[in-house]
Amino acid sequence: MSLNGSDQDPWAKPGQSQPDNNTSKDDKKSDWTSNSGNKQRNQEQSPPDIEEIFNNLLKKLGGKGTGNGNTSKAPKPANLGKLLPLAVVIGAVVWGLSGLYTVKEAERGVVTRFGKLHSIVQPGLNWKPTFIDQVTAVNVEKVQELKTQGAMLTQDENMVKVEMTVQYRIQDPAKYLFSVTNADDSLNQATDSALRYVIGHMSMDNILTTGRAIVREETWKALNDIIKPYDMGLEVIDVNFQSARPPEEVKDAFDDAIKAQEDEQRYIREAEAYAREQEPIARGDAQRIVEAATAYKDQVVLNAQGEVERFRRLLPEFKAAPELLRERLYIQSMEQVMAKTPKIMMDGSTGNNLTVLPLEQILGNNAAAKAEPTPNKENNTLPRNLTTNPARAVLNNTTENNNAVRSDIRQGRFN
Known part of the structure; x- marks a missing residue:
């Protein structure tokens, strides 16, 4: 079929006849080259294709994209459904591990959920939902x-x-x-x-x-x-x-007052210490005096009871021979009295003359004679019974006299 009565090449420019067989291929090549160049310029000037970017991303993740990137229909991401659960599981594990925390022994954890107090946790390993709970550690043992x-x-x-x-x-x-x-x-x-x-x-x-x-x-x-x-x-x-x-203006005066107060307290403590020291001693002395008085009282009472008992026993003898018992009591009393005096008065057998013997010198001479290595026995002019017991000498001298001599002794004594 021909247009305008002549055959025309469809790839030729308008108004041109069909090219020769030798030149048609070159013209087609040049036309394709010019069209592809124009297309690249248009791509550089236009914004990037989102489909192409998504396909490139799927290639990196392991999917299959288009070979030249010029296809009009993008392939379906076949492995995206398998990766999504794995990503969810990994995220859940990371979220769960991020919630682990430790509370020290001396602390208590105050848990707040969305800013509101939820609970108080004890020391040890605990868990909290991240981004939901907040834990504040508070030390409850530190002073x-x-x-x-x-x-x-x-x-x-x-x-x-x-x-x-x-x-x-x-x-x-x-x-x-x-x-x-x-x-x-x-x-x-x-x-x-x-x-x-x-x-x-x-x-x-x-x-x-x-x-x-x-x-x-x-x-x-x-x-x-x-x-x-x-x-x-x-x-x-x-x-x-x-x-x-x-204040600094009156500090010296107050320092003196404080020192006086301290001295007062020190003196009080010293006095209390001395009182605590002397109190047991005084109590001991008082107890000793009380016990001595009690012992003396018991002694006097017992002596009185003994004298009473002795006089009771002498009462029958006094009734039988009053004069003899009176003389006997007199002699015993003289023995007790004369035993405590350093001098002895001896009554002669006749007359009323009294002889005073220097017993102190006699006893001193006897002590010196005993201290000598070879004592002289001839120097002892007094009887043995007189030197050893002067009161007994009076008793022996009295018992050797008869009744007439006794009357003379009694007469000389009362004179």
Whole structure:
């Protein structure tokens, strides 16, 4: 078929006749080359194809893409369904392992779920859902310490610089974290308030001298009363009153007063120690005196009872021979009296003359004679019974006389 009465090449330009067989192939090649160049220019100017990018991504993941990238229909990702469950499993394992945590022995873990208190976990290995629960570790065994100090006004309108230390421990972790905004700062403010209250109700002399223990006890009590309504989960273990100093202008005078107070306490302790030392000695002496008096009383009573019993036994003899018993008692009494005197009076057999013997010298000579290696027995002029027992000599001399001589002796004695 021909157009306009002549055959025309469909690949020829309009208005041109059918080319020769020799030139048709070259023209076709040049036309294809020009068309492909135009197509590449259009691709460079147009935005990237999303399908082509997705196919390239599937190739990297292991899928099969188009050979030249010019196909109009992309292949289906055949391995994507197999990789998705594996990725889910790996993600779940990583998420589960990220929730493991450890709470130390001295700590307690406060668990919050989406910001709200959920539970309190004990020490050990625990697990929490990541991105859902948050765990805050709180040490409940550590003894913490805070200090407060400042210049405070006393009851007598004096300024005193005071320092105090408070030792506390966390008792309830949940209340410690959520009852107040900052439990440590709240405790510090409460301590300062309690200390100022106590100092304001005491005089300066009392604070600096003998009232230190009172300040400590009263501050501890006031601090517990202040923090009790807040329920902060804290336990106050101890309150230490560190120091109290007067202003620098009157520091020397107060130092002298404190030294005098210390000297007073020292003297009191020394006196108490001396009293504790002397008290047992005095009690021992008192007990000894009481026991000696008791023994003397018993002795006197027993002696009196013995004398009474002796006189009872002598009563029948006195009734039988009164004169003889009277003489016998007289002699016994003289024996007891004369045994205690250093001199002896001897009554002569006739007359009323009394002879006084120097018994001290006699006894001294006898002692010297005994001390000599060869004593002279001829120098002993007194009888043996007189030197050994002077009272017995009187008794022997008396018993040797007759009744007439006895009457003379009795007469000379009463004269």
